[in-house]
Amino acid sequence: MKPRYRKNLNVLVPCFIGLAVMSGLVTYSPELYRAFCGATGYGGTTQRAYTDPTTTSQQTVTVAFDSNVSPGLPWRFEPEQRSVTVHLGEQKLVFFSAENLSNQTTVGHATFNVTPATSGIYFNKIQCFCFNEERLDPHQKVDMPVVFYVDPSFAKDSDMDHVDTITLSYTFGRSASP
Numbered sequence: 001m002k003p004r005y006r007k008n009l010n011v012l013v014p015c016f017i018g019l020a021v022m023s024g025l026v027t028y029s030p031e032l033y034r035a036f037c038g039a040t041g042y043g044g045t046t047q048r049a050y051t052d053p054t055t056t057s058q059q060t061v062t063v064a065f066d067s068n069v070s071p072g073l074p075w076r077f078e079p080e081q082r083s084v085t086v087h088l089g090e091q092k093l094v095f096f097s098a099e100n101l102s103n104q105t106t107v108g109h110a111t112f113n114v115t116p117a118t119s120g121i122y123f124n125k126i127q128c129f130c131f132n133e134e135r136l137d138p139h140q141k142v143d144m145p146v147v148f149y150v151d152p153s154f155a156k157d158s159d160m161d162h163v164d165t166i167t168l169s170y171t172f173g174r175s176a177s178p
Contacts, residue, residue, distance in 0.1 A: 053149045065096070
């Protein structure tokens with residue numbers, strides 16, 4: 001009986017280990033995907049910068065802004081200006097405004113990306129309202145800052161030669177938090 005028992009264990013143990021690994025991957029896949037996108041800029045994911053740029057370039061790029069509100073969130077949300085032209089490495093401050101059009105306090109969270117998607121690795125945000133949830137009281141209107149720069153190495157990437165405009169897009173949706 002012992003040899004058969006060991007034979008079954010030789011099959012079952014690797015199966016359980018494989019099942020445990022796959023369960024872990026499924027459980028942590030959103031975090032792994034966010035980490036991957038943040039590290040590579042995949043899908044237009046921007047970078048989060050914690051320091052100011054160290055160099056600037058004479059080359060410029062236009063950054064256009066797009067704003068959307070998901071159905072079910074009674075807000076008006078728009079950029080204060082539709083686009084800016086920045087030197088690569090130049091830190092830029094822009095504002096978006098949001099207004100709660102309802103008679104109730106609502107909480108929203110912005111998702112974001114840039115297009116073309118390949119430019120995400122070069123687009124760095126130092127400060128952004130999208131890092132946190134936004135709570136607006138009834139009919140409250142707020143201006144929300146975004147501080148960003150486009151990395152000067154953007155100019156050295158031959159895949160970016162044809163890119164003269166980067167579009168930063170936000171979509172505000174209702175947050176699960178009350």
